[in-house]
Amino acid sequence: MKPVSNPPNPYLSVHHEWLEPPPPARVEVYEEHAKSILSENDSPDIPFRWSVNPYRGCQHACAYCYARPYHEYLGFGAGTDFETKLVAKVNSGELLREAFSKKAWRGEQVNFSGVTDCYQPLEAVYKLTRACLEVCLEFRNPAAVVTKSFLVMRDADLFARLNEVAAATVYQSIPFADDATARLIEPQAPSPSRRFEAMRRLTAAGVPVGVLLAPLIPGLNDREIPAVLERAAAAGAKWAGYMPLRLPGNVQPVFLERLGAAMPDRAARVEARIREMRRGRMNESAFGARMRGTGNYWESVEELFRVTRDRVGLGSPRRSDQSGKGRPGNEVVGSPPATIERQLSLGFE
Secondary structure: OEEOOOOOOHHHOOOHHHOOOOOOOOOEEEEEOOOOOEEEOOOOOOOOOEEEOOEEOOOOOOOOOOOHHHHHHHOOOOOHHHHHEEEEEOOHHHHHHHHHHOOOOOOOOEEEOOOOOOOOOOHHHHOHHHHHHHHHHHHOOOEEEEEOOOHHHHHHHHHHHHHHHOOEEEEEEOOOOOHHHHHHHOOOOOOHHHHHHHHHHHHHOOOOEEEEEEEEOOOOOHHHHHHHHHHHHHOOOOEEEEEEOOOOOOHHHHHHHHHHHHOOOOHHHHHHHHHHHOOOOOOOOOOOOOOOOOOHHHHHHHHHHHHHHHHHOOEOOEEEOOOOOEEEOOOOOOOOOOOOOOOOOOOOO
16 A cells, blocks of 8 residues: 555545535545455355455444454554545456456356445545446446445446346445434434435436445434334335444444443443343354344344334345345345346345
């Protein structure tokens, strides 16, 4: 990686209308010529095989982001470094074309992204996600995106064309219905209202959309489940999924510190509910359990989600097996049901 002495400013780009106000912190950008762009998953808890991450770190600065420890592998910190020391894999599109050109590639669905938001502000100037999606269109390779960004609207035409020849789905990650509350925990992400608006516009453009209520934080945003799902259905969403809060490694101190500063009157209750969900611990790392919660309170949260999802007419997700074909799954992670012709599905990390 090499640092960029004068990083491009996405807030002054032609796409400034898609972005929130610039953050107060100074951002450092590093450009990397990566060796590969496809990451293969072998975890039984993650319902997809291939993911693409054109960036490292994320400017949205969500306090709960489970991907923060990945930044420590680069010699950075999991706190403010994750939000301000950002890496752009400038050869992402070329690498994906090389991967798709290999005889061994079977045209399986690729998922954007597992450890970053592929439409964070840097995408407005680097356009690495768009370059990768253009490769997907070129090879008629199905793709799915999970994002919090309104910038995804820039590529509505590309998603629509890809959906016509293969499959393309955009999931908006929306854990909060209230803009003010979301700003406390997701300080640099677009507001929920903007994300719902992106869903409406994508739907109007012919792009299948869904909502991912993630993370579900017991004692904090579980009461917002009905509002999120109702607004998502009204915005055109067809499917809904969720997953419980995960606090691996140094995500825990970052989350607790920021929660305490933003909501001092609720922090102790939230921590108690998290421990109740995790059998007294703050995190569960074991395969088969890390994506799930336990206990009576958590079961009531899950039931609220299921009842509301059915009431507003949102579909249940599906999981992907290693061949990319759909098989019945659960609401924690998921995708639109695969059609007989396409045999495709979407999963989330």
